[in-house]
Amino acid sequence: MSTDLNDTHRPWLDPKQEPFIKIRGVTKRFGDFTAVDNVDLDIYKSELFCLLGGSGCGKSTLLRMLAGFETPTAGNIFIDGEAVANIPAYARPVNMMFQSYALFPHMTVEKNIAYGLKRDGLPKKEITRRVAEMIELVELGDFRQRKPNQLSGGQRQRVALARALVKQPKVLLLDEPLAALDKRLREHTQYELMNIQDQLGVTFIVVTHDQEEAMTLSTRIAVMDQGRFIQTGTPTEIYESPDSRFVANFIGSANIFQGHVITSTADHVVVRSAQDDTLQFTVRHSAELAQNTKVWVAVRPEKIRMLKDAPTTPGPNQLAGSVHDIGYLGRLSNYKIKLDNGKMIDVTHPNQTRPTSGRHLVDWDERVYLHWDSASAIVLTH
Amino acid sequence: MKPSTVPASTPSLRQSSGRYLQTKWKGLIIAVPYLWLVLFFLIPFFIVIKISLAESIIASPPFSSLLNWTEDGALQLSLLFDNYAYLWEDELYYKTYLNSIKVAFICTLICLFIGYPMAYGIVRATPTQRNILLILVILPFWTSFLLRVYAWMGILADQGTLNNLLIWFGLIDEPIRMLYTPFAVYLGIIYSYLPFMILPLYANIEKLDMNLLEAAAALGAKPLITFLTVTLPMTLPGIIAGSLLVFIPATGEYVIPDLLGGGNSFMIGKLLYSEFNNNHDWPVAAAVAVALLILLVLPMMLYQNVQARQVGVKT
Ligand SMILES: Nc1ncnc2c1ncn2[C@@H]1O[C@H](COP(=O)(O)OP(=O)(O)O)[C@@H](O)[C@H]1O
Ligand SMILES: [Mg+2]
Numbered sequence: 001m002s003t004d005l006n007d008t009h010r011p012w013l014d015p016k017q018e019p020f021i022k023i024r025g026v027t028k029r030f031g032d033f034t035a036v037d038n039v040d041l042d043i044y045k046s047e048l049f050c051l052l053g054g055s056g057c058g059k060s061t062l063l064r065m066l067a068g069f070e071t072p073t074a075g076n077i078f079i080d081g082e083a084v085a086n087i088p089a090y091a092r093p094v095n096m097m098f099q100s101y102a103l104f105p106h107m108t109v110e111k112n113i114a115y116g117l118k119r120d121g122l123p124k125k126e127i128t129r130r131v132a133e134m135i136e137l138v139e140l141g142d143f144r145q146r147k148p149n150q151l152s153g154g155q156r157q158r159v160a161l162a163r164a165l166v167k168q169p170k171v172l173l174l175d176e177p178l179a180a181l182d183k184r185l186r187e188h189t190q191y192e193l194m195n196i197q198d199q200l201g202v203t204f205i206v207v208t209h210d211q212e213e214a215m216t217l218s219t220r221i222a223v224m225d226q227g228r229f230i231q232t233g234t235p236t237e238i239y240e241s242p243d244s245r246f247v248a249n250f251i252g253s254a255n256i257f258q259g260h261v262i263t264s265t266a267d268h269v270v271v272r273s274a275q276d277d278t279l280q281f282t283v284r285h286s287a288e289l290a291q292n293t294k295v296w297v298a299v300r301p302e303k304i305r306m307l308k309d310a311p312t313t314p315g316p317n318q319l320a321g322s323v324h325d326i327g328y329l330g331r332l333s334n335y336k337i338k339l340d341n342g343k344m345i346d347v348t349h350p351n352q353t354r355p356t357s358g359r360h361l362v363d364w365d366e367r368v369y370l371h372w373d374s375a376s377a378i379v380l381t382h
Numbered sequence: 383m384k385p386s387t388v389p390a391s392t393p394s395l396r397q398s399s400g401r402y403l404q405t406k407w408k409g410l411i412i413a414v415p416y417l418w419l420v421l422f423f424l425i426p427f428f429i430v431i432k433i434s435l436a437e438s439i440i441a442s443p444p445f446s447s448l449l450n451w452t453e454d455g456a457l458q459l460s461l462l463f464d465n466y467a468y469l470w471e472d473e474l475y476y477k478t479y480l481n482s483i484k485v486a487f488i489c490t491l492i493c494l495f496i497g498y499p500m501a502y503g504i505v506r507a508t509p510t511q512r513n514i515l516l517i518l519v520i521l522p523f524w525t526s527f528l529l530r531v532y533a534w535m536g537i538l539a540d541q542g543t544l545n546n547l548l549i550w551f552g553l554i555d556e557p558i559r560m561l562y563t564p565f566a567v568y569l570g571i572i573y574s575y576l577p578f579m580i581l582p583l584y585a586n587i588e589k590l591d592m593n594l595l596e597a598a599a600a601l602g603a604k605p606l607i608t609f610l611t612v613t614l615p616m617t618l619p620g621i622i623a624g625s626l627l628v629f630i631p632a633t634g635e636y637v638i639p640d641l642l643g644g645g646n647s648f649m650i651g652k653l654l655y656s657e658f659n660n661n662h663d664w665p666v667a668a669a670v671a672v673a674l675l676i677l678l679v680l681p682m683m684l685y686q687n688v689q690a691r692q693v694g695v696k697t
Contacts, residue, residue: 069596089599102597106615115611116601167601 010234011044012220018081020045020203021066021171026075028061028227035061037227038075048197048204050214053224054250059207060099062224063173066205067096080170090119095169099176101160103148109159110135110144116167134162137196154185161193165200174206178213190216211251215239223247244382245296254298255345256380257281261293269379270316271297276341282316282374289379296380301348303376306335307369308362317377319370321345323362333360337368345370427675434668435461445664465669475653475670479677482650485564485639486632489571490579493628494621496572497579501620504580505587516584519577531570531641538566538642562644570638575631579624586620587613619689626685630678650674 011017019042028036036058043049051059064070066077068089077084084092095116103112113134117127135144138158148156157177164172177193178186194217197204208214214221215235222232223246231238231247242248245256259271259281269289273279281297289295311318319339327334328351335347347370349361362368436445450458469475504515522530537543538560545557560566590613598608614621636651643649650670657667 067596067600069599089596090602090604094600096597096600098593098597100591100593102591102593104594104597104612115598115603119602119607163597163601 009219011047012042017044019043020047020080021205022076022078023062023066024076024078026062026065026072026077028058028065028070029073034227036065036072039227039229041222041229041232043203043205045203046197046201047219048194048206048217050218050221051205051207051224052211052214052221052251053209055209057224058227059209059224060175061227063096063175063205063207066171067094067173068092093169094171094173095164095167096173097160097164097175097177099179101148101156101180103156103159103163105148108145108147109140109151112148112159113163113166115163120167130166134166137165137199138162153180153182154189157181157189161196165196165202168200169202171203171205174204176207176209179208179210186213193217215251223250225250241378242298243380245298245380248298248378248380252300253346254300255304257297257299257343259295259297261289261291261295264289264291268374269295271295271379275343279319279341280316281377283377283379284375289381293381297377298380299372299377301334301346302332304345304347304370304372306337306347306349306362307371308366310369311371315371317372317374319345321368321370323364323366323368326360326362326364328360335362335368337370430668430671433664434465434666434672435463436665437462437464438663438665443664444662462665465665466673468666469669469673474648478648478650478653479673481648482633482635483677485567485571485649486629486635489568489575489632490625490629492568492572493576493579494625497576497583497624498621501580501583501587504584505590519580519584522577527574528637530574531637534566534570534573535561535641538569561642564643566642567639567649570642571632571635574638575628578627578631582623582627583617583620586617586623590616622685622688626682630682633678634674 012019021041021043023039023041023043026036026039027034039062051062053059061070065072066079068084068087072085079093104115107115110131114127114131117130122130135141138161140155140158140162143151143155143159148159151159157180161177164174174193178189181189190213193204206214206217208217215238218235220232220234221238223230223238225246231243233241238247238251242251242254245254248254248256257271257279258274260274262270262272262280264270266288268282268284271281271283273281283297310320319337321337321339323335324338324344325336327336330351332348332350335349337345337347339345351361353361355361432448433445436448438444439446446460446462448459448461450460452458500519504512504519507515535542539545540557540559540561542561544560545554548554549557594612594616595608598612599605603611634651635649636655639649639652640655643652654667654670654674657663657670661667
């Protein structure tokens with residue numbers, strides 16, 4: 001018996017695990033517009049799964065198909081092994097938290113939360129008990145008799161969460177749950193959401209367009225664009241090993257150099273820049289690529305080291321340029337470095353020492369030398 | 383609630399002088415409708431009250447004056463409540479009142495049952511369909527009300543369109559009597575006042591956030607339960623507004639019962655007309671009118687009350 005700790009936390013790696021939600025070839029068209037395009041996805045029990053993508057890429061539509069508010073044009077959805085195509089929204093074991101919260105304006109906080117339990121015909125005592133529990137969990141004790149329009153944005157968000165969770169659904173769908181909150185409250189609520197999810201063990205599927213939010217919250221992320229999944233993986237996989245320029249640019253930022261493969265061995269590839277013949281990159285890469293393949297080398301700004309002195313021995317992954325712009329953010333600074341060949345490079349450095357007499361590590365127009373480890377860059381083929 | 387974006391700075395001199403002008407204009411603007419109401423509603427109403435407290439005499443005008451000089455030169459005010467007592471004592475009057483209310487109530491209910499699904503359907507239609515449907519609802523207003531009631535006479539008559547059609551289809555052998563029956567009155571009132579039910583309902587249902595219905599479904603509410611627990615309470619202001627817009631004018635309706643009901647229908651509007659024109663008893667007619675008004679003001683106040691409470695709920 002395998003009791004590997006990692007595998008209980010990463011059920012998607014274990015082929016014996018049965019996914020809790022299976023999406024198979026699901027397509028949704030509105031007229032001739034395809035909002036969701038032939039999507040396949042497995043989501044496991046107790047995951048906190050994020051659908052991440054720009055506005056209009058079909059995230060909400062996919063979520064609404066899971067909830068039963070939209071019918072797929074093609075494909076099948078299985079929840080807990082059951083095909084849900086013919087199950088109406090009110091009978092599905094899922095619940096949804098709406099972007100607008102959709103609280104019932106004519107009911108108090110308590111009545112809003114109790115609504116779903118009443119529909120199940122539970123005894124009054126049981127309803128009262130569970131509502132009270134839920135109100136405590138989301139810390140709304142002082143507001144139980146208020147109407148939604150007498151609450152702040154953060155309080156409404158918590159009522160919506162409580163209302164959706166009180167029925168203990170197997171799956172909770174959250175459509176941009178934090179988008180309406182201000183930055184500070186959003187960050188705080190992110191952790192709250194994770195704690196609650198952890199406590200209750202409910203499977204969460206969260207839609208968001210905020211990549212930081214997705215990175216913080218999720219066990220896994222699916223990056224969406226124009227109705228398709230571009231890449232699915234853990235936050236680390238998505239960030240450190242994006243498999244396309246789109247993902248590399250969409251999640252964080254990346255410096256991308258176009259080039260051709262010169263040599264490719266089992267453990268590294270050498271790429272010559274298409275823009276500058278003298279420039280060569282060595283990248284540790286597991287897959288072998290044919291010579292002359294057109295590739296892109298991507299490096300994250302925080303993985304580039306910046307020095308004021310020229311390197312003593314020339315080698316791969318070395319660049320030189322001058323400081324074009326400095327963005328001081330306090331804990332770190334973003335530098336725009338203009339390379340000798342004219343290309344702009346983003347470099348991020350933490351401000352580890354306190355600048356004395358108001359001067360930064362480097363100054364405008366100062367000459368700097370850039371360098372990164374061959375394991376820090378990645379090669380992209382599309 | 384959206385965060386307030388009003389800066390908390392003290393108002394500048396210019397701003398406050400602007401505000402002063404604003405309040406001055408506001409007062410003037412509000413004065414206009416008040417003046418209108420006083421001139422054309424309150425004063426005539428007091429005249430009607432005055433007439434209702436007078437005695438019927440054969441003269442011109444056919445009622446006594448309330449203020450008289452007695453022989454010893456004192457001013458005498460004689461108020462006669464006989465007319466109101468008469469309304470109470472004579473069975474005809476209160477029966478007619480009750481009948482009017484009954485007819486208006488049933489018509490309102492039927493209008494609601496027809497109008498609600500129609501308004502709901504219009505809201506749910508595609509934008510182009512919606513505009514066409516709304517125009518169809520409003521279209522009858524482009525022809526005269528009287529003309530439309532006359533048209534119904536032509537349709538409902540013994541030799542009218544409907545009977546001819548039914549005979550032609552072989553459904554009946556002899557014409558059914560429809561004109562000059564209560565049925566014709568109900569039909570006429572429902573037909574005429576249906577738009578007044580649909581339009582406020584449409585305005586109200588249109589504002590209903592469809593996400594609320596989905597939220598209810600997600601929480602396990604079947605469509606009927608969603609309707610009863612969310613849609614209905616949320617659209618109650620529209621239901622009340624539409625119902626009053628039908629009920630109040632329908633109670634006092636005169637043309638429809640007169641033309642479609644003939645001599646067989648006793649509604650208060652008709653009674654009023656006959657007191658005035660046939661009996662020339664202006665004081666009794668005025669008393670009938672005042673009593674009707676009081677009868678109708680009550681539900682109106684009820685509505686105001688409910689609306690005020692609704693405002694508290696809906697921001
Ligand atoms: N009911 C609908 N009718 C027509 N088009 C729709 C409908 N719902 C969504 N769309 C379109 O589908 C696309 C995806 O929408 P949505 O899933 O809401 O995107 P998002 O990723 O921003 O949540 C959008 O271009 C939107 O205009
Ligand atoms: Mg959306």
